[in-house]
Amino acid sequence: MSKRFQRVLVVIFSLIFLLASALLILFNVKSNIVFFLTPSELQIEKHNNTIVRVGGMVKENSYSTYNNIKKFIITDNEKEIFVNYEGILPDLFKEKSGVVVEGKLINDNLNASKVFAKHDENYMPATISDKLKEKGFWNKNY
Amino acid sequence: MFSFLYNPGKFFIAAEKSHNYIKMTAIYLMIIGILYALVFSPDDYQQGFTVKIMFIHVPAAWLAMFTYALMTIYGILALSFKITFGYIFIKAVAPIGLIFTLMCLITGSIWGKPMWGTWWVWDARLTSVLILGIFYIIIMILNRSFDDIENGEKISTIFVLLGSINLPIIKFSVDWWNTLHQPASISKLASPSIEISLLLPLIVMTIAFKVLFLFLISLRVRAEINIRKQILKE
Amino acid sequence: MSQINKNLFIFFKSILSISFRDIKIQFRNMSYIYSIMIFFIMIILIFIFAIGPDEEQLKVYLIPILWSILILCSCISINNLLKDDYLDGNFGIYQFTGISFELIAISKIFTSWILYQLPILILMPFIAFIIEINETKIFHLIITIAIGSPILTVFTLISSAMMLTNSKNLILGSIIMIPLCIPVIIFSIGAITNDQELFTAQINILLSIFFASLAIGPWVISGCIKIALKN
Numbered sequence: 001m002s003k004r005f006q007r008v009l010v011v012i013f014s015l016i017f018l019l020a021s022a023l024l025i026l027f028n029v030k031s032n033i034v035f036f037l038t039p040s041e042l043q044i045e046k047h048n049n050t051i052v053r054v055g056g057m058v059k060e061n062s063y064s065t066y067n068n069i070k071k072f073i074i075t076d077n078e079k080e081i082f083v084n085y086e087g088i089l090p091d092l093f094k095e096k097s098g099v100v101v102e103g104k105l106i107n108d109n110l111n112a113s114k115v116f117a118k119h120d121e122n123y124m125p126a127t128i129s130d131k132l133k134e135k136g137f138w139n140k141n142y
Numbered sequence: 143m144f145s146f147l148y149n150p151g152k153f154f155i156a157a158e159k160s161h162n163y164i165k166m167t168a169i170y171l172m173i174i175g176i177l178y179a180l181v182f183s184p185d186d187y188q189q190g191f192t193v194k195i196m197f198i199h200v201p202a203a204w205l206a207m208f209t210y211a212l213m214t215i216y217g218i219l220a221l222s223f224k225i226t227f228g229y230i231f232i233k234a235v236a237p238i239g240l241i242f243t244l245m246c247l248i249t250g251s252i253w254g255k256p257m258w259g260t261w262w263v264w265d266a267r268l269t270s271v272l273i274l275g276i277f278y279i280i281i282m283i284l285n286r287s288f289d290d291i292e293n294g295e296k297i298s299t300i301f302v303l304l305g306s307i308n309l310p311i312i313k314f315s316v317d318w319w320n321t322l323h324q325p326a327s328i329s330k331l332a333s334p335s336i337e338i339s340l341l342l343p344l345i346v347m348t349i350a351f352k353v354l355f356l357f358l359i360s361l362r363v364r365a366e367i368n369i370r371k372q373i374l375k376e
Numbered sequence: 377m378s379q380i381n382k383n384l385f386i387f388f389k390s391i392l393s394i395s396f397r398d399i400k401i402q403f404r405n406m407s408y409i410y411s412i413m414i415f416f417i418m419i420i421l422i423f424i425f426a427i428g429p430d431e432e433q434l435k436v437y438l439i440p441i442l443w444s445i446l447i448l449c450s451c452i453s454i455n456n457l458l459k460d461d462y463l464d465g466n467f468g469i470y471q472f473t474g475i476s477f478e479l480i481a482i483s484k485i486f487t488s489w490i491l492y493q494l495p496i497l498i499l500m501p502f503i504a505f506i507i508e509i510n511e512t513k514i515f516h517l518i519i520t521i522a523i524g525s526p527i528l529t530v531f532t533l534i535s536s537a538m539m540l541t542n543s544k545n546l547i548l549g550s551i552i553m554i555p556l557c558i559p560v561i562i563f564s565i566g567a568i569t570n571d572q573e574l575f576t577a578q579i580n581i582l583l584s585i586f587f588a589s590l591a592i593g594p595w596v597i598s599g600c601i602k603i604a605l606k607n
Binding site for chain 2: 035036055088089090091092093094097100114115116117118119
């Protein structure tokens, strides 16, 4: 058994192992480090009374404040979650924009302890976006 | 022609010759870039004035990763072709990478407080960049804590190669997992999703940072070569 | 063909014989293995006293704590794994007898897993039954530890091979190892849930880390040993 034979054998084993690990990653479709769940991924029976993070769009005309408690609805166009929050909202928080909420789920109400605004990857000067809105070319997919 | 990229002596001469040019370009480009970014570029439609932080955050983040990629390339060269310049390069450049990583993390959290509403979250992108910073610190410690300097260099080079697996994780973390951090705006194959008046100052700042990086590299690598010359003399 | 078969036989036999030698040496004096197990139990006790008698909280926190202690236990053995062989000159002898360092590395991975991780894996069900979490979670915990502890072994061996020639900064080995362990602990804690689908997804990633570390580990370990031996 020469040293070269040993090396070749170890190389072959390593390649097989690397292939196996690559295959395992490739065939693993479900994403697993989730910073947040979407409202339709959230199962109310399972996550009831636990602390979850939910991400989605703030539904249009759903935001209201009453006695310092902010109420709004998060949606992903399939399901909706009602959120109550007491505290300061980040600057980027707007209706029809992305948001991630952390808090305790009680039935389909989320008592939020933290609200993060999710910023998209689009950057645009304010003047141009105003013009786009005037002319009616504005679409939210920007 | 490109031998100054791996030959310490030739690198030293080339760096000495180009010292003044690189320094002046770095200074001018920085002034132009900062003026352009802070004064002459418009505010963002969502973020307002806070978008200015991006002009430092993004180049710093790119450089933090670029530095590690360069260290990996030099590490492979050093270990497989026995090019000693690779060890010198890694030892000299690791602190620069650490500084850029810290810059990226700090500006990012300053941006995150008003925009996201938090200084720090443990999402995949932020965590992997923090690990990158830790790797830089470990490389620096490894380079300095062995009795035999040569051994320390080799071990830290092996660690550089081990840690390079973090780079694709940082790059694709925003695509693989749903993170709070927004996905990349520019390096997509499609046209960039930044309006041209915001993209131009970003490009100027990126080039300015790259030139500054070159300047820092030439300074630190020359210092490292000088130290080694001193050791050899003794 | 028969030549290759014979060589393969010798290959595995030499791995096993090196491992048996190391195991025998450790078994003559079991105190080190006992100490690691006792250390493991003591830290769990410390955490239990620190958290307090609230059982609900214990159930929440004890699984992450068990995993963290597993990493700590691997850390404390870093400076003992390869140093004896290095100082005795055993590596030089292996080299003269025609055994490559990759083979030594593989046998070392095998040995240290059996010596330092297997006892903890055996302890684990008892500890889990004491804290009374439900059966699926215990099952998932044991599976993640069974897959995760070889990864930890490879990482400890990598850092201990890196620390062979370093005698003044002993904590550096743990500092190298812990950042490498971060993905392992993220995916294993993520796998310990009641959700079967999430469990398989996380276990797949953990398995792929396992295979990748087994593929890369022997090369890195043997490279570091070679670097240490050259001086």
